[in-house]
Amino acid sequence: MNTAVQDKKPAAQLLVQGYEVVIGFETHAQLSTQSKIFSRAPTAFGAEPNTQACAVDLALPGTLPVMNKGAVERAIEFGLAVGSHIAERSVFARKNYFYPDLPKGYQISQFEIPVVQGGAIEFYLENGKGTGSVLEKKSVRLVRAHLEEDAGKSLHEDFIGQTGIDLNRAGTPLLEIVTEPDMRGSSEAVAYAKELHKIVTWIGICDGNMQEGSFRCDANVSVRKPGAELGTRREIKNLNSFKNMQQAIDFEIRWQIEELEDGRAIQQATVLFNPDTGETRAMRTKEDAADYRYFPDPDLPPLMIGRDWVERVRAEMTELPRVMAQRFVADYGLSDYDATALTQSREVAAYFEAAAQACGQPKLVGNWIMGEISRRLNLAEADISACPITPAQLAQLVSRIQDGTISNNAARQVLDALWSEPQGTVDALIEAKGLKQINDSDALEKIVDAVLAANPKNVEQYRAGNTKALNALVGQIMKGSQGKANPQQVNALLLQKLA
Ligand code: ADP
Ligand code: MG
Numbered sequence: 001m002n003t004a005v006q007d008k009k010p011a012a013q014l015l016v017q018g019y020e021v022v023i024g025f026e027t028h029a030q031l032s033t034q035s036k037i038f039s040r041a042p043t044a045f046g047a048e049p050n051t052q053a054c055a056v057d058l059a060l061p062g063t064l065p066v067m068n069k070g071a072v073e074r075a076i077e078f079g080l081a082v083g084s085h086i087a088e089r090s091v092f093a094r095k096n097y098f099y100p101d102l103p104k105g106y107q108i109s110q111f112e113i114p115v116v117q118g119g120a121i122e123f124y125l126e127n128g129k130g131t132g133s134v135l136e137k138k139s140v141r142l143v144r145a146h147l148e149e150d151a152g153k154s155l156h157e158d159f160i161g162q163t164g165i166d167l168n169r170a171g172t173p174l175l176e177i178v179t180e181p182d183m184r185g186s187s188e189a190v191a192y193a194k195e196l197h198k199i200v201t202w203i204g205i206c207d208g209n210m211q212e213g214s215f216r217c218d219a220n221v222s223v224r225k226p227g228a229e230l231g232t233r234r235e236i237k238n239l240n241s242f243k244n245m246q247q248a249i250d251f252e253i254r255w256q257i258e259e260l261e262d263g264r265a266i267q268q269a270t271v272l273f274n275p276d277t278g279e280t281r282a283m284r285t286k287e288d289a290a291d292y293r294y295f296p297d298p299d300l301p302p303l304m305i306g307r308d309w310v311e312r313v314r315a316e317m318t319e320l321p322r323v324m325a326q327r328f329v330a331d332y333g334l335s336d337y338d339a340t341a342l343t344q345s346r347e348v349a350a351y352f353e354a355a356a357q358a359c360g361q362p363k364l365v366g367n368w369i370m371g372e373i374s375r376r377l378n379l380a381e382a383d384i385s386a387c388p389i390t391p392a393q394l395a396q397l398v399s400r401i402q403d404g405t406i407s408n409n410a411a412r413q414v415l416d417a418l419w420s421e422p423q424g425t426v427d428a429l430i431e432a433k434g435l436k437q438i439n440d441s442d443a444l445e446k447i448v449d450a451v452l453a454a455n456p457k458n459v460e461q462y463r464a465g466n467t468k469a470l471n472a473l474v475g476q477i478m479k480g481s482q483g484k485a486n487p488q489q490v491n492a493l494l495l496q497k498l499a
Helices: 069-081 186-202 242-261 307-316 321-332 336-342 346-359 362-379 391-402 408-420 426-432 441-454 456-463 468-480 487-498
Strands: 019-030 092-096 106-110 120-127 134-149 153-155 164-166 173-179 215-224 234-239 269-274 279-285
Touching: 019 186, 019 242, 069 134, 069 173, 069 186, 069 307, 106 134, 120 186, 134 186, 134 336, 186 215, 186 242, 186 321, 215 242, 234 242, 234 279, 242 269, 242 279, 321 336, 321 346, 321 362, 336 346, 336 362, 346 362, 346 391, 362 391, 362 408, 391 408, 391 426, 408 426, 441 456, 441 468, 441 487, 456 468, 456 487, 468 487
Parallel strands: 234 269
Antiparallel strands: 019 173, 019 215, 092 106, 120 134, 134 173, 153 164, 215 234, 269 279
16 A cells, blocks of 8 residues: 655635745825815816825925825725724824925824734735636735825936926825735746735726826735745835836745845845836835834824714725626526626626616627627727616627527627618618528428438448537538528538538
8 A cells, every 4th residue: 555645735825936926015096085184175186286285285384184084984985895994093103204205304194103013905806818718816914005295306307417307296094004914926926916906996086097106006025945934025116007016026926035045135125116117126125113102193183984974985885896796696696707707897797787778688698798898998909988888788689599580690790880880770780780590490491301302421420430520511501691691590400401
């Protein structure tokens, strides 16, 4: 008997050159309030420098911050969406540091007691591609999410040998969302960031515009030998696209492993990713919390959030993507994969539901949205809001496939016609283009008989056991009907005749 112990690796362990990757995220989501977190100045993006900074944002002496209720409400919504504890009492603190775009000399943030505590982001990782792929469920724990103000911006372009300061962004409300170091690779990290992005835009607390800096991710990356203590991390700052995120983390992992393999220790540092070179480079060594001399801001009382406020916010919240996906599985019989794809945004989900309810064919509607419609939108680099086909038109199209009026192929032609001429109706187009399938069995039988008579060789081959000969016959019949024969009917008839 063979009693050798099998060397079983834990399934989830993803090793790169014998190292385990560990990643934790800090994300700054700009909250979608009209005015700033502690002042009445507007937050709109793209204004002339220093036209949207008031006395409070400029840190003029004698000014006092006043909490923006809308920012707090958005933090509560986020906490409820990800299953966090909403602190009844949280505290604003001053984080002291000098930088030209921070005239106060400190940033108002939350330190010891943040407003949102714990919670988790759950998402699916796709192994393989397309409908046949396997979805693996992941959960990344959140440590906290706290409210803080953004700093201004230093402008280097347009200034030779000088730096400009724009304080429009000073005081813009941010929610900083911090994870446990729960991610084990760059794909997982990107999937986390995409899910977080989906949640904040879905509940509408952040516009999610990454180019404009409304959603900025810092990735803390370290590597270690399996089972060893956590390695020293380096923090990649301000990743502003998912593509850069993946590239930056992959580069950082390879760089750290090379350093360790060459016998050098990793120094904790803050690094920047350069998309032009695809490399990360150290910007500064990392400060410790002690360097910031945090202390409670004497200008702001503790933030008190009563249970009734939390419950009011909860009652008004929209259905969350994960909950909606579960409902799609239960109510419409969709697979987890399809339900996840169809809840990628609120707009896609609403489009799907409208079409599915109008024709009662959720599975087919889902396939058309994820297939033909997505493909056309991707080509145009557009999203569902730019889709020229209305949910009612898609429902009509799917009904005509379902009731046998047209084939899938003909339906694609109708879709093309509608795409460029959205005023048309499905039925009128089917009529005008002569796309109706031949469902009349007498007419079909005539074509089948004619094809069988004209192709005795194929018939003989089929009867001799060559099943491929059947395809040739089906092809001839479809051709004879100008593509209008119903393929299922053709098959059934043929088998019956050849039996
Ligand atoms: P700081 O307050 O100095 O920014 P934190 O302890 O709050 O440090 O951690 C910041 C982020 O770094 C968190 O997302 C955390 O999960 C992550 N992190 C901490 N240690 C590691 C590590 N060894 N490797 C990767 N990520 C880490
Ligand atoms: Mg931090």
